[in-house]
Amino acid sequence: MSTTDQRVAVVTGAARGIGAATAVRLAAEGRAVAVIDLDEAACKDTVEKITAAGGRAIAVGADVSDEAQVEAAVARIAEELGAPTILVNNAGVLRDNLLFKMSVSDWDTVMNVHLRGSFLMTKAVQKHMVDAGFGRVVNLSSSSALGNRGQVNYSAAKAGLQGFTKTLAKELGKFGITANSVAPGFIATEMTKTTAERVGMGFEDFKAAAATQIPVQRVGEPEDIANAIAFFTGDAAGFVSGQVLYVAGGPLD
Numbered sequence: 001m002s003t004t005d006q007r008v009a010v011v012t013g014a015a016r017g018i019g020a021a022t023a024v025r026l027a028a029e030g031r032a033v034a035v036i037d038l039d040e041a042a043c044k045d046t047v048e049k050i051t052a053a054g055g056r057a058i059a060v061g062a063d064v065s066d067e068a069q070v071e072a073a074v075a076r077i078a079e080e081l082g083a084p085t086i087l088v089n090n091a092g093v094l095r096d097n098l099l100f101k102m103s104v105s106d107w108d109t110v111m112n113v114h115l116r117g118s119f120l121m122t123k124a125v126q127k128h129m130v131d132a133g134f135g136r137v138v139n140l141s142s143s144s145a146l147g148n149r150g151q152v153n154y155s156a157a158k159a160g161l162q163g164f165t166k167t168l169a170k171e172l173g174k175f176g177i178t179a180n181s182v183a184p185g186f187i188a189t190e191m192t193k194t195t196a197e198r199v200g201m202g203f204e205d206f207k208a209a210a211a212t213q214i215p216v217q218r219v220g221e222p223e224d225i226a227n228a229i230a231f232f233t234g235d236a237a238g239f240v241s242g243q244v245l246y247v248a249g250g251p252l253d
């Protein structure tokens with residue numbers, strides 16, 4: 001495939017976890033991939049995995065909640081890889097606490113990374129999608145969107161991303177752009193490892209306990225989510241838009 005035919009994908013929070021697995025998976029689908037995370041150096045492993053397999057990728061350091069950094073990152077991606085037409089808004093943080101103990105700054109941080117970040121990234125990338133008459137946006141929601149004790153900030157942000165997704169689908173559909181949301185259940189990453197530490201459990205015990213509550217009797221791996229994202233970002237998914245897919249090893253209440 002010549003580089004001019006190659007679609008360019010942007011994956012945020014792709015230094016590790018679900019974002020890293022998604023970047024690698026999209027590269028295996030033939031995409032050139034911009035690997036965005038807070039620290040450019042931390043993106044090196046993901047980029048090396050892609051280039052070692054013969055793909056094209058660049059590491060980009062940016063805080064998705066910072067407008068100027070997002071603008072600069074997208075301009076650099078368009079210059080170095082080509083116009084981006086696939087965007088995966090995956091960057092995320094947890095600041096869990098019960099409502100009465102939650103600080104305003106923990107509320108704001110979660111809103112800024114998930115909601116402001118997805119808004120800024122999508123706004124910056126959609127220009128390229130509209131020009132190309134093609135685009136695929138995937139926003140990472142969560143099973144927590146349905147409500148989860150200790151996550152009033154995170155569940156509000158993840159439910160917010162579902163509304164954001166549906167509105168994008170309605171506004172941008174006429175330009176050949178689809179928007180969908182993937183809502184993971186329990187996935188084994190640094191994020192869930194931190195939660196295990198917070199509740200004072202070893203990660204293996206924490207995963208084993210979670211698995212007993214999941215119909216398929218295991219926790220998810222980042223690749224399980226990357227597989228769903230690969231479907232939504234593919235050329236064949238052009239009639240699937242505004243959907244939320246729970247990828248959680250079973251149905252949720």
Ligand SMILES: NC(=O)c1ccc[n+]([C@@H]2O[C@H](COP(=O)([O-])OP(=O)(O)OC[C@H]3O[C@@H](n4cnc5c(N)ncnc54)[C@H](O)[C@@H]3O)[C@@H](O)[C@H]2O)c1
Binds near residue numbers: 092186
């Ligand atoms: N792990 C799970 O069980 C799970 C479940 C549901 C949803 N999710 C969602 O999936 C996404 C990925 O989660 P993960 O488990 O891979 O998490 P992770 O903590 O392993 O990785 C998140 C990445 O996002 C980056 N990041 C954080 N803030 C950023 C910012 N402002 N700008 C740029 N990058 C930033 C981090 O540096 C990190 O590399 C998140 O949106 C998360 O909320 C995860």
